[in-house]
Amino acid sequence: MKDSLFIKAALSQPTERPPVWMMRQAGRFMPQYWEIKNKYSFLEMCKTPEIAADVTMLPVDLLDIDAAILFSDILVTGEAMGGDLSFTQGVGPKFANPVRTKADVDNLQVDVLDRLQYVADAIKVIQQRLNGRIPLIGFAGAPFTVMSYLVEGGSSRDFKLTKLMLHNQPELAHQLLSKIAQVTADYLNLQIEAGVNAVQIFDSWAQALAWDDYKEFSHNYIAQIISKLNRKDIPVISFCKGSSVFAPLMAEAKPDVVSIDWNVDLLDMKQRLPQGIAVQGNLDPHILYADKSVIKERIHRLFNRMKDEQGYIFNLGHGIMPDIPFDNVKYAVEVIKEYRY
Template sequence: MSKKLNDTMLKAFRGEPTDYTPVWYMRQAGRSQKEYREIKEKYSLFEITHQPELCAYVTRLPVEMYNVDAAVLYKDIMSPLPAIGVDVEIKSGIGPVIDRPIQSMSDVEKLGTIDPESDVPFVLDTIRLLTKEQLNVPLIGFSGAPFTLASYMVEGGPSKNYHKTKALMYSEPKTWFALMDKLADMIITYVKAQVNAGAQAIQIFDSWVGTLNVPDYRMFIKPVMDRIFTELKQEVDVPLIMFGVGARHLIMEWNDLPVDVLGLDWRMSITEARELGITKTLQGNLDPAILLSDWSVIEERAKAILDEGMNQPGHVFNLGHGVTPEINPETLKRLTSFVHYYSKK
């Protein structure tokens, strides 16, 4: 690597003491940036992610604009699915749309396997470009988790209630577990390839798993998550982050998994998590909507989170979910500066 690496983020992920609280933002690449919007007028998400030079530029932009302590790879959780035979289209204003949803065991059996070097070379080339030449902070790679990916594959697109997904899970458990195994195989192979290409940490997004209760999570999801993280721990030596939305009731289930970092949304405070006995590094957890408020409100809320996080090593400042398009980039820049300044004191 040509640039000296600022490894503050990696130290925090590992629970080691740091000189200040490091910060990155979910969906920091794109969304609210003028430069990104100009690119999106010419290219779709699919086209950007298939051009490593352009994708690396979009990934790098927030590091240069906001001075954050990590880059997160610009891509979509759907990126690996076409490789296993899922025909997915990202439709503007809707999200991922799948024409032939999974409905039966025969649909699951038709799913193939992923060979990252031949199926998603553009992802790996983007990682290599960034980590070998362009970044002076760690690059976080990621994957969707089995439940969240399955929800799109079964529903055929975004859902508000996940009724079809749950119906398959409850009524066809053999089909469900077969689907979980296929997705676990894909995720493990895909994540290992990202790390081998140079990604220095991995976040698994189980964005929609909060829709399940604890007993169902334990029965239908936890075994596959345990398998994924156990196999990754054996084969890659990078911090692993678990994140979901609306999942405060699942935090103790995640705490059992062989992960290094638990991402909190804004529904559970860092203090609450610590009082439950969680000693892993915690990531979060400002509500993104607060970034649309006056600066005095933002500063007050950020300060409260930092005060809780600095009670012991192992805190990474982030949002409770992703940056939204309405957020002013200058606000993110100012917030990063504040987090660094305040936590150094």
């Protein structure tokens, strides 16, 4: 994989063009995804290695992107620890047994890798199918984001219960976060051992936190996780919603790549980060709804801005929305692959 554009860019080595992959690239904007989804529940798709491999391969075969990402979910760690997880169409994830008390936290298990073996099995199937064509990215949810789902019992607009725990019961919050962090480090190392070529940590709800709270209840745990990874030749990407604010702090956890949302000038942010840390991003996903001429102009504008920088991976500032036209995503990838510095 040393010749991969994605791996080179992630390790801040020169590339002839930016490599491209997109968060949620194997998902609901693809008719082929729905052909599979209509036959199985979401968790069945995640837990059946052959099906997870089928979905992972969709953007590889249909979009010709530069890196695949494992098809799974950030909440499988929460389920493995004892969360009663379900996904409902139009509602999203739910934990039927939210974690609200010390007894709830005490009941969560940390020796759970056997319950996540299906992910390692999926990675092996995917790597057989990729056959060395492009790298495979593994991933996990960051402790604060997983905690928020466990405490709220599902998605939340205001994270009120989670923040109450942080502010009124910080010791309990730290106990919960420590357990999730331990499982997350073990889980990412399981993925590395199974054969992924890079890993990304998703802190999807970090933007809910004030700076001091982010530092204490998110950043410190991500730094812990990264320090425990068997990361030789395995780039580590750190992503959060809110990275346009938190990126300088995120870099202190020593990832190889910081993935940036669309609220900041990417070149300015890259130059504020330490030498040798690559950036990933940061096109506003809504651009992919626009006319093709707009899509091309915005991608070229971003690339022309970044052309003198080593260590740049094209991605969106967040995931592809379900109703973005597939044809527009395909066109964006073609524009990127034709570009030369």
